[in-house]
Amino acid sequence: MSLLKIPRTKPSSVAQGVSVWEWSGSAFDEGEKAAKWFSDYLGKQSRWFETETRPSPLQFAPDYTTTFANTFPFIGCLSEPVPMNRFRPNIIVDNCDPFGEDLWDEVMIKELVFQGVVRLCSRSKLPSVNQETGVSGCN
Known part of the structure; x- marks a missing residue:
C-alpha cells in the first residue's frame, strides 16, 4: 500500500450515526482519500472517523x-x-x-x-x- 498521510488538523466534515461499542453519535470524517485507502486495503467500503x-x-x-x-x-x-x-x-x-x-x-x-x-x-x-x-x- 502507498503511504497515507492524514493532516493533524480537525476535519471539516462531520458524520452522524457513527457507532463504537455501545456508543453512537457524530464524528469527524477524514475524507475520501483516507476512505479509498482503507477500502482498497480492507477490500470493502470503509471510512476513517475521528472523535475529540x-x-x-x-x-x-x-x-x-x-x-x-x-x-x-x-x-x-x-x-x-x-x-x-x-x-x-x-x-x-x-x-x-x-x-x-x-x-x-x-x-x-x-x-x-x-x-x-x-x-x-x-x-x-x-x-x-x-x-x-x-x-x-x-x-
Missing part, C-alpha cells in the same frame, strides 16, 4: 470523557508476563508490583495527571497469542 471526545459510561466515570477507546484509554492486569511486542501499550511502567496499578488513585506524567482506576476491566485475549506460532498462551 465522547462521554465515558455514566455508571463508571460520570463527568469524564474518552475518545473511541473501548470504555477507557488505559487498562492493566495480565495474569502472566508476555513480551512487549504482543500488544500496543499506551503507557509502560517499570518497577511496579503485579496488579499494583489497581490501587493507584492517580498517575502523573510530567504535568499531566490521569485519574487512577475507575473500574477493573477485562483484557483482550490477543496479547496471549504468540504471533510467530499462532498458539494461544503466555509462553
Whole structure:
C-alpha cells in the first residue's frame, strides 16, 4: 500500500450515526482519500472517523470523557508476563508490583495527571497469542 498521510488538523466534515461499542453519535470524517485507502486495503467500503471526545459510561466515570477507546484509554492486569511486542501499550511502567496499578488513585506524567482506576476491566485475549506460532498462551 502507498503511504497515507492524514493532516493533524480537525476535519471539516462531520458524520452522524457513527457507532463504537455501545456508543453512537457524530464524528469527524477524514475524507475520501483516507476512505479509498482503507477500502482498497480492507477490500470493502470503509471510512476513517475521528472523535475529540465522547462521554465515558455514566455508571463508571460520570463527568469524564474518552475518545473511541473501548470504555477507557488505559487498562492493566495480565495474569502472566508476555513480551512487549504482543500488544500496543499506551503507557509502560517499570518497577511496579503485579496488579499494583489497581490501587493507584492517580498517575502523573510530567504535568499531566490521569485519574487512577475507575473500574477493573477485562483484557483482550490477543496479547496471549504468540504471533510467530499462532498458539494461544503466555509462553
